[in-house]
Amino acid sequence: MMQEEKQELIEMFGVHFEQLYNIPPLASRILGTLIIDGCKSGLTFEELVDKMQASKSSISTNLNLLLKMEKIYYFTVLGDRKKYFKASPLSQRLNNYLTLVNNELLLIDKIIKYREKNTCCSQEKINLLNSYAYKEHMEKAEQLLLTTITKFKDIEEKNQLNK
Amino acid sequence: MMQEEKQELIEMFGVHFEQLYNIPPLASRILGTLIIDGCKSGLTFEELVDKMQASKSSISTNLNLLLKMEKIYYFTVLGDRKKYFKASPLSQRLNNYLTLVNNELLLIDKIIKYREKNTCCSQEKINLLNSYAYKEHMEKAEQLLLTTITKFKDIEEKNQLNK
DNA sequence: CGTTTAGTTCGGTAATTAACGAACCTAGAG
DNA sequence: CTCTAGGTTCGTTAATTACCGAACTAAACG
Structure with missing residues (x-):
């Protein structure tokens, strides 16, 4: 199954970034997900809450951490209040x-x-x-x-x- | 004073290695000390206990960590039970x-x-x-x-x- | 104005980590 | 065999971290 391969990749990224950048596990998984999965159009806050199976507060904290580290960025769409998160280039x-x-x-x-x-x-x-x-x-x-x-x-x- | 400059250098190394290798503060200071100070003939366990102002157990644990990471090594001298620690090449x-x-x-x-x-x-x-x-x-x-x-x-x- | 959407902030808790001292081990000296 | 030098191991503690839910805010909709 392709879904499994994706999950495995994200997990590998997770471990990798965790020790490479010394960031919390959740931040690492988010970054992995954004690199693999969010490359097309970015993922929203809610999509991440769903995918990561984590609380809103944890997602928020870790997104802000990744933003501050410039590992990720977000853009907005006119007439849409959501933020779309993407891995930095x-x-x-x-x-x-x-x-x-x-x-x-x-x-x-x-x-x-x-x-x-x-x-x-x-x-x-x-x-x-x-x-x-x-x-x-x-x-x-x-x-x-x-x-x-x-x-x-x-x-x-x-x-x-x-x- | 030269002593101060050395101390400052070791401290800078400390911070650097701490985040670069993600190792405990004490391990990082030990490594810095061995690089700057222990390049001639190595430092012994006791000298490190003295210099670092840390307990024997902490020094032991962190030395073993650094050994396992291959950041440092030690050698022995015939007729001398001490280990002489040096930063790895x-x-x-x-x-x-x-x-x-x-x-x-x-x-x-x-x-x-x-x-x-x-x-x-x-x-x-x-x-x-x-x-x-x-x-x-x-x-x-x-x-x-x-x-x-x-x-x-x-x-x-x-x-x-x-x- | 009240409600909804999208996210942030705060206080708490469980888990992990860094360091400690005390007890222990082991090889060689006497 | 006992003592000592040179460490190691173990159990504890204090500090930090990672995450949570609940309460909050701010903007837009109706």
Whole structure:
């Protein structure tokens, strides 16, 4: 059955996001559902309450969490009070990784500064070299992310026009 | 004062690892301390109890957690019962990212399979294309990681010989 | 104006987590 | 065999988290 496969996928997403983003189980399931299921036209609050078998308050709280994290967004339709929730475009979700990478680069700069000042033994020289190599790696990772993000933004913009 | 700078660095590491790896605060501080401070010859259990101002049991539990996660390792010295703890080499720590990336690649393959079967509307075709592009990105990320890991392993091996 | 729809906020509770001290274990020294 | 150094394990506790239902709000409808 196809329905089962979908459910399994959502569940896999659930576990994945839960530990990757460190968010509550319900938030993780909602995000999974929106990615797999809500890609067409978005899901409403009520549809989510139904699908998730959770209370209105829990859905509300977790939707707001995901909104604040920019993992999801919503749009409205004229003459319709409902909010339609969708998973954020990939470019947005990758942006979060970018922040992480930038954070790590900041940290590594601090370490390098520290190690440059306090290099007394040969072991510490090695550490310094390692830090340089690590910084190089992170800079490449940053570059890769930036490239991919602009690529996605391009795709997303084109799709916007096609509508 | 240098001591203060070190403390601040460790604290920054603390916050960073806490959310990056989703580990308890104390584990995160221990890891930070071992990276900054324990790079020369490793720190013993007792030194950590002292430095962290935490109980033996807490140190034990968190050290074992970090060992299981392969964030740290220890070595022993002949005729000395103590364990000397050190942060794992960067190649090892990067391996953890690799696992994450591989997990994500697995997930994305599942999604692609699902989407290929259930492409009914044009919006879903776009999703499929996005998934392909995302997979490409993750494959590049994997490649970057693999390259860096071998590079680090090389450096680490050379240092082993120089001793 | 009252009612309905769509969602938020608040207070409480059950479950989980992070840390603790005390008791325990185990290998080697004397 | 007993003692000690170097940890580990166990049971408890305090704090945090995830979720709930009930009460609330705000906008639109009639």
